[in-house]
Amino acid sequence: MRRIYLNNAATSYPKPPGVLEAVQEAVSDIPPSQFRDGNERKGEDLFSDCKCLLGQVLGIADTNQIRFSSGATESLNELFLGLHIPAEEIITTVTEHNSVLRPLYNLPGIAGEPVLLPCDKDGRVDPEFLEKELAKPAVRKKARAVMINHCSNVTGAVQDAEAFGDIAHRNGLLFILDLSQSAGCLEVDADAWMADAVAFTGHKSLMGVQGTGGYYVREGIPFRPVRYGGTGRESEKLKYDPIERPPEAGTQNTPGIAALTAALHWIKQQGIGVIREKEYRLLRKAAEELLAIPGVRLCGNPFSDRQGPLLSFLTEGMDPSDLGYILSSGYGIVTRTGLHCSPLIHPYIGSGPKGTVRISFSPFNTADDVTALIEAIKEIL
Amino acid sequence: MRIIEKRKSLEPCTESGWDAVDLLTDQGLTEEEITSLKAVGGSFLYLKQLKKPFFKLESHDYVIKGVLGDSFFRVAAYREKLEEVLNSVEKMLK
Numbered sequence: 001m002r003r004i005y006l007n008n009a010a011t012s013y014p015k016p017p018g019v020l021e022a023v024q025e026a027v028s029d030i031p032p033s034q035f036r037d038g039n040e041r042k043g044e045d046l047f048s049d050c051k052c053l054l055g056q057v058l059g060i061a062d063t064n065q066i067r068f069s070s071g072a073t074e075s076l077n078e079l080f081l082g083l084h085i086p087a088e089e090i091i092t093t094v095t096e097h098n099s100v101l102r103p104l105y106n107l108p109g110i111a112g113e114p115v116l117l118p119c120d121k122d123g124r125v126d127p128e129f130l131e132k133e134l135a136k137p138a139v140r141k142k143a144r145a146v147m148i149n150h151c152s153n154v155t156g157a158v159q160d161a162e163a164f165g166d167i168a169h170r171n172g173l174l175f176i177l178d179l180s181q182s183a184g185c186l187e188v189d190a191d192a193w194m195a196d197a198v199a200f201t202g203h204k205s206l207m208g209v210q211g212t213g214g215y216y217v218r219e220g221i222p223f224r225p226v227r228y229g230g231t232g233r234e235s236e237k238l239k240y241d242p243i244e245r246p247p248e249a250g251t252q253n254t255p256g257i258a259a260l261t262a263a264l265h266w267i268k269q270q271g272i273g274v275i276r277e278k279e280y281r282l283l284r285k286a287a288e289e290l291l292a293i294p295g296v297r298l299c300g301n302p303f304s305d306r307q308g309p310l311l312s313f314l315t316e317g318m319d320p321s322d323l324g325y326i327l328s329s330g331y332g333i334v335t336r337t338g339l340h341c342s343p344l345i346h347p348y349i350g351s352g353p354k355g356t357v358r359i360s361f362s363p364f365n366t367a368d369d370v371t372a373l374i375e376a377i378k379e380i381l
Numbered sequence: 382m383r384i385i386e387k388r389k390s391l392e393p394c395t396e397s398g399w400d401a402v403d404l405l406t407d408q409g410l411t412e413e414e415i416t417s418l419k420a421v422g423g424s425f426l427y428l429k430q431l432k433k434p435f436f437k438l439e440s441h442d443y444v445i446k447g448v449l450g451d452s453f454f455r456v457a458a459y460r461e462k463l464e465e466v467l468n469s470v471e472k473m474l475k
Contacts, residue, residue: 322435322437322446325435325446325448325455326428326431326433326435326448329433329435329447329448329451330431330432330433330435330448331432331433379431379432380428380431
């Protein structure tokens with residue numbers, strides 16, 4: 001049975017040419033030790049090159065402030081702890097993933113209940129909701145940061161990051177952006193949007209492997225790293241000034257960063273615009289053909305200009321998890337079902353406690369994949 | 382047919398927060414075996430018209446689902462119920 005992979009919003013598959021080779025080379029060669037030995041030149045180049053490419057794809061000029069992590073979850077935990085803003089003083093949205101919500105509700109030292117902005121039935125958060133919330137004296141007095149998920153991993157709705165950044169800054173608030181679902185497949189311009197901090201992951205549309213990602217905090221923003229340790233330089237120095245941001249501590253995930261670098265080269269070569277256009281064509285085809293099947297309802301508006309390469313849908317009379325199971329076992333089509341780790345959005349978009357069926361594209365999907373999905377669903381329903 | 386392995390599902394949240402286990406069998410599931418699972422209890426759904434017929438047995442605290450001919454099927458339940466359900470399934474398939 002031919003396998004069709006439509007779960008790229010979880011982890012992209014397959015990876016672009018050059019990624020496997022980069023991992024292979026990284027584990028076959030003498031390991032580069034950043035700033036530590038005679039092989040340092042190679043290590044420094046790899047890590048700096050990767051940050052430089054990330055800066056180009058994410059719209060970050062000061063790439064020295066990018067730090068690697070194991071993915072968006074670790075990045076967000078480190079960001080919240082490092083910024084040390086109590087959850088009650090953060091305004092966020094109901095569209096957030098648990099990688100945002102759970103740290104805010106549970107992290108020692110900051111745990112609490114954030115202010116939650118609602119979304120519309122498509123999963124879009126109107127920037128006016130933020131203005132309205134900030135018009136409440138009690139909220140305005142407390143608020144210190146705005147945390148926005150750029151692209152919903154449930155409906156694909158893309159938030160107006162520029163507008164949120166503007167409102168946050170006009171009100172003297174930090175603007176934090178989660179780029180997990182948009183980095184690599186949508187135009188991102190963190191500097192132009194005045195993002196003070198961003199989190200990203202390497203294994204989704206950035207086309208790298210699992211265990212890679214990172215975050216960025218604008219210079220001058222009070223931020224204390226969560227992890228200290230060996231950096232391979234200034235080893236005699238034990239105590240840092242609280243405002244200092246040493247490089248990543250510990251040995252880095254060289255094979256992962258090599259893979260991410262290769263993937264970023266490929267993305268740059270293709271062009272984000274070309275990738276976006278290809279994925280959007282597939283999304284539009286899927287949305288149109290799904291809508292034509294009786295009993296199928298889309299959650300969100302995949303026809304919007306502000307849309308990532310994914311959509312969610314429901315079918316009359318069948319649980320999302322059952323449809324996902326049948327598609328996978330019976331037809332070899334891999335989708336994702338359930339709440340997608342974003343529990344708060346569902347009441348707003350009309351999906352119940354069993355969530356939705358989600359399909360998500362990569363540049364390696366084809367129109368034939370969409371046709372196979374549609375034919376399968378027609379046969380099942 | 383016998384169960385040769387119990388494998389924790391890679392995507393537990395797929396089943397809306399339940400613990401899910403995929404049971405691997407030494408042969409493909411037959412219609413007779415699927416029907417015998419009805420004795421575990423709950424509402425039974427069998428979509429025979431599909432290219433690969435799908436079954437689901439569901440109660441308020443567990444779900445058993447699979448496809449005719451596959452050498453695996455899934456049991457999902459609340460954590461405290463899972464062992465009990467797995468035992469019942471194994472008993473029915475003996």
